[in-house]
Amino acid sequence: MSELLPVRVLVNDEWYEDDLSPSRTLADYLRDDLDLTGTHVGCEHGTCGACTVLVDGEPVRSCLMLAVQTDGCAVTTVEGVSPAGELSAVQRAFNENHAMQCGFCTPGFVVSLTALARQEPRASEEQLVATLDGHLCRCTGYQNILKAGRQILSGEGDKE
CATH class of the missing domain: 3.10.20.30 (Beta-grasp domain)
Incomplete structure (x- = not known):
């Protein structure tokens, strides 16, 4: 022991x-x-x-x-991405863009996109794709996850 x-x-x-x-x-x-x-x-x-x-x-x-x-x-x-109990901007973008199905992979995507939005609020498409690289989703086909990421990085909605 x-x-x-x-x-x-x-x-x-x-x-x-x-x-x-x-x-x-x-x-x-x-x-x-x-x-x-x-x-x-x-x-x-x-x-x-x-x-x-x-x-x-x-x-x-x-x-x-x-x-x-x-x-x-x-x-x-x-759980700490949105300490106020409300959905964060990233979580709202996932919801609005139907960027989840079974939801198993969603926490990892949300956390990584939260870091990107905080560190590079106007990140490029290449930075977005690089951030999502290495996250596996077996349900969505990634298109709606990318749409959610683009929504965050375009400045739509409120920032965290």
Whole structure:
């Protein structure tokens, strides 16, 4: 049995302090310990993007990151994208453009597009496609996801 390590992490604007196994993934910590089940675990290899969260504002695959690596960091999950309880501009764009079907991949897309909109509010089509590259969706065919991304980057609707 491995030694537990102390971790203090800001998740969705709330501090958590826990003693964690050094091998526990961030995805498992978020889902199982903090009950933030919006972060979906699909492939567990970093390929599908469903588990994407923001760590210090940067998108990361939480299935590949160890929870102890977030000590002192700020983590934002899909639940924290809109802390006021309202839909964020990205979430509204997904809704308005019917950019989801089963919804399993949606949290990862929403988190990645939120980061892009914050970092590059007028990103190019190439930047949009590069941001979505590596996110797998088996239902939508991506066209409506791209439309939602274009809506956000065109400045339609309110900004976050």
